[in-house]
Amino acid sequence: MTYRKVRGWLVLVLLVTGWMNLIRPVVQAQSETPLVVTVRLEGPLTPIWQETLKRAIHIAEERGASALIVELDTPGGSVEIMNRLVQQVRASPVPVVVYVSPAGAMAASAGTLITLAGHAAAMAPESTIGAASPVGMQGEDIESTAERKAKEVIKASARGLALRRGAEAVQLAESMIEDARAVSANEAVQAGLVDIVARNLPDLLSQLDGRSVEVGGESVVLRTRNAVVVDVPLTFLEQFLQILTNPNLIFLLLSVGVQAILIEISSPGGWVAGFIGVVCITLAIFGLGVLPVNWFGIVFLVLAFVLFLLDIKAPTHGALTAAGVGSFIIGALVLFNSPNVPGFPRVSVPLVVGTGIVFGAAFSLIVGIALRAQRVPVRVGQESLVGQVGTVRSELAPVGSVQLGSELWTAELIEGGRAPRGSRVEVVQVDGIVLKVRKIQ
Numbered sequence: 095m096t097y098r099k100v101r102g103w104l105v106l107v108l109l110v111t112g113w114m115n116l117i118r119p120v121v122q123a124q125s126e127t128p129l130v131v132t133v134r135l136e137g138p139l140t141p142i143w144q145e146t147l148k149r150a151i152h153i154a155e156e157r158g159a160s161a162l163i164v165e166l167d168t169p170g171g172s173v174e175i176m177n178r179l180v181q182q183v184r185a186s187p188v189p190v191v192v193y194v195s196p197a198g199a200m201a202a203s204a205g206t207l208i209t210l211a212g213h214a215a216a217m218a219p220e221s222t223i224g225a226a227s228p229v230g231m232q233g234e235d236i237e238s239t240a241e242r243k244a245k246e247v248i249k250a251s252a253r254g255l256a257l258r259r260g261a262e263a264v265q266l267a268e269s270m271i272e273d274a275r276a277v278s279a280n281e282a283v284q285a286g287l288v289d290i291v292a293r294n295l296p297d298l299l300s301q302l303d304g305r306s307v308e309v310g311g312e313s314v315v316l317r318t319r320n321a322v323v324v325d326v327p328l329t330f331l332e333q334f335l336q337i338l339t340n341p342n343l344i345f346l347l348l349s350v351g352v353q354a355i356l357i358e359i360s361s362p363g364g365w366v367a368g369f370i371g372v373v374c375i376t377l378a379i380f381g382l383g384v385l386p387v388n389w390f391g392i393v394f395l396v397l398a399f400v401l402f403l404l405d406i407k408a409p410t411h412g413a414l415t416a417a418g419v420g421s422f423i424i425g426a427l428v429l430f431n432s433p434n435v436p437g438f439p440r441v442s443v444p445l446v447v448g449t450g451i452v453f454g455a456a457f458s459l460i461v462g463i464a465l466r467a468q469r470v471p472v473r474v475g476q477e478s479l480v481g482q483v484g485t486v487r488s489e490l491a492p493v494g495s496v497q498l499g500s501e502l503w504t505a506e507l508i509e510g511g512r513a514p515r516g517s518r519v520e521v522v523q524v525d526g527i528v529l530k531v532r533k534i535q
Contacts, residue, residue, distance in 0.1 A: 139171025170203020391429025
């Protein structure tokens, strides 16, 4: 290696070393600035929350965040989903702070245990927590034996989560489950159920700084003052799936899906209507699996579907379609408007009635067109030419040629006489390859 090359390499090494020395203070300054990751969980509990929380914990761990703040506002939901969310929070390697916010928010029912699961818990002013008594899938009171079992299991979970907060917190958590008690933010702090009342996120970060929490059996001191906050928004897929939990949208998907499949059955041969129907019903089934629905409504919806199918084959049409529309409306109302289900919006009654009427009218129109098409006699071959109108190409005197469509035929006037070139004639009979025609005045 020549002296010039050695000198070049030495200059390059010195430049790189100098550049690293320049940026090292910046890197150190950035590393000294704490990072906090936030994610918002709002509305009734859904399976989407599990993936959202899992992704937020992964991001917080990957970026070395000081804490993950879960901003919670929920009326509750499935006990099964609640248990999985609690497990995710407790297994998080990053401290999780559950913050019931904004002002006026609530951590009701299953949200109570999610709040207790946090390594630290906070509430905004005027927010509430509690009312965690278990109910049935449709929001109804469950039978005494089943109720006692469900309460005891949830109370045991609540005791385990609230034990580190003191005896008064444990007692309050049990009363929230046993007696459906709910308390305000200040009352929860006084009982030790939550740690902080914070007006907003900056206030929360200020109060959390220096607080010691236990994560995975080890004590961790939170560094949150002047922290850089990184929000974890919902992905497009999560937003889309969240929209599918709206009962009004599910009802419309069911309506369009059933209508499309009926069109495919009444007029088979295409694939567009059937494909649209299958997609709509598949999306609706996802929403039905999340929403607390009364499955008795499915009976009426299936009955409506059967009535519509029967009306296609019935000798007199209209009565079965009307009965199907009534059954469809009743099924939708029963399916989604179960009483006492917190948090989930009810389906719009005018939307159900209006859609049902339009649905029945459209189905009647489509079936009517299909039936009229079936009654039209099928004509093939030369018989199909009778009644068609052609144009004279060479004068009929009385024999000549006539253009019929794109074909040229030999034609003869049945009444005799002449028909000049360009005049119009109607086919009245076919004799071999000769058309018997008459002039059209």
